[in-house]
Amino acid sequence: MEPGHRPLARQNETEKQLTTVAEQSGAYQKITDPVFLTDAGYVTLTLDDGPSVHTEQLLEELANKNARAIFFMLGENVAKNPGLARKVAEAGHVIGNHSFSHPFMTKITADKAREELERTSRVIEDATGVVPTYFRPPYGAFNESTLLLANQLRMKVVMWSADPKDYSFHTARAVYKATDPLLASRKILLLHDLKDATADALPRIIDGIREKNLKITVKYED
């Protein structure tokens, strides 16, 4: 998966260009930069691509460890399992928008992009009563249009800063071993609500975060 990270200078330059274009078109709006880091002393757990057959296990583990996470859900999976999305929200976790069908946002038309985000927010709201305020682009692929769109839909783009590639491992031990060395203050950890190995590794990963005297949060600096 592409990290999609751009140097700050480039972001600022892009923002200036966008602002100019937007001002000329009479549609001025401040573009919010994507978030890659959380607060000092904290780690954020994110679980992408669900809800799935593993969601209930993840919920049980998070409850046992008294930890909260952000579940970046796909609209198509929420539409199939609205009850699961509701359980996630009721357990106090945050549900983010991860598009409807997991496209590269950079390779689809503006109309399609808007539909992917709006449709997903709608099914999440229908299932949980809560409108998502975070968006994570599939594959981490975004461009200026993605940022503008998320901004228009009042969603903050949330990326990540620790990617153990959990989907590539088949045992909990392997997921834990790949993840633990990446955990440090301010990291946003990318995991997936997709596979047995990640679900089985989550309790040990949470213990590892706390052994490093870090706390777990679902909020970001502004």
Ligand SMILES: [Zn+2]
């Ligand atoms: Zn994804």
